[in-house]
Amino acid sequence: MKIDKKTALYFGTFNPIHIGHLAIANYLVEHSDLDELWMVVTPHNPLKKKNTLLDDYQRLHMVNLAVDDYDKIKASNIEFGLPQPNYTVNTLAHLSEKYPDRKFVLIMGEDNLKNLHKWKNYEVLLEDYEIIVYPRVSTGEVRPEFQNHPKITKIDAPIMEISSTMIRKGIKDGKDLRYFMHQEVDRYIDEMHFYK
Numbered sequence: 001m002k003i004d005k006k007t008a009l010y011f012g013t014f015n016p017i018h019i020g021h022l023a024i025a026n027y028l029v030e031h032s033d034l035d036e037l038w039m040v041v042t043p044h045n046p047l048k049k050k051n052t053l054l055d056d057y058q059r060l061h062m063v064n065l066a067v068d069d070y071d072k073i074k075a076s077n078i079e080f081g082l083p084q085p086n087y088t089v090n091t092l093a094h095l096s097e098k099y100p101d102r103k104f105v106l107i108m109g110e111d112n113l114k115n116l117h118k119w120k121n122y123e124v125l126l127e128d129y130e131i132i133v134y135p136r137v138s139t140g141e142v143r144p145e146f147q148n149h150p151k152i153t154k155i156d157a158p159i160m161e162i163s164s165t166m167i168r169k170g171i172k173d174g175k176d177l178r179y180f181m182h183q184e185v186d187r188y189i190d191e192m193h194f195y196k
């Protein structure tokens with residue numbers, strides 16, 4: 001079978017999705033040979049506690065609101081039906097089986113690359129998949145084994161230091177942070193009284 005659709009997977013908790021995520025996704029699809037980019041909403045990151053998390057479907061809905069009018073970027077709920085916590089290596093195996101006509105590549109910020117040695121079967125993941133890494137301000141070092149790795153490509157992309165944590169805290173403190181999110185996402189959060 002001909003594999004013709006290069007599809008980047010941008011995994012995240014997206015609690016909520018913000019313009020930092022969107023700018024990276026936008027930059028990548030416009031500055032590479034990617035056919036599509038999927039924003040994969042993760043129910044439960046194995047390295048994070050689940051207690052402060054908004055419902056999976058609400059996070060997915062907000063990603064959908066944000067990318068609705070941009071053809072090349074899509075929201076994915078593929079991890080909703082998989083065992084939790086969600087190990088990326090398992091999700092990738094599932095996706096490759098389900099979509100044999102696509103070539104999947106992984107996108108991650110440099111902060112995640114610094115922790116990649118803690119991920120389940122990361123060696124297997126690196127054998128089978130390419131990772132595109134974009135710069136992010138963070139503490140710690142990239143391990144020597146991941147520097148100049150043939151499967152890891154670093155790309156230049158603008159750095160916007162915004163986090164979902166900062167948005168959740170700001171909303172709780174009664175701040176108006178409308179320009180940090182897609183307009184529809186900001187409206188929905190307001191309407192639903194999320195993060196108050």
Ligand SMILES: Nc1ncnc2c1ncn2[C@@H]1O[C@H](COP(=O)(O)OP(=O)(O)OP(=O)(O)O)[C@@H](O)[C@H]1O
Nearest residue numbers: 011012013014015020021109160161162163164165
């Ligand atoms: N401002 C940003 N610029 C680029 N990448 C980002 C930005 N914020 C988050 N990311 C990346 O997007 C992916 C999903 O991030 P996540 O949903 O955890 O957002 P977050 O803002 O870091 O959330 P939180 O503050 O709740 O930990 C991760 O790979 C993360 O490194």
Ligand SMILES: O=C(O)c1ccc[n+]([C@@H]2O[C@H](COP(=O)([O-])O)[C@@H](O)[C@H]2O)c1
Nearest residue numbers: 011012013042045047086087088119120
């Ligand atoms: O597979 C793992 O062991 C693993 C360990 C830590 C994080 N991840 C994934 O990395 C993605 C980014 O998570 P987050 O919370 O930073 O948005 C999310 O999909 C997690 O499930 C995956």
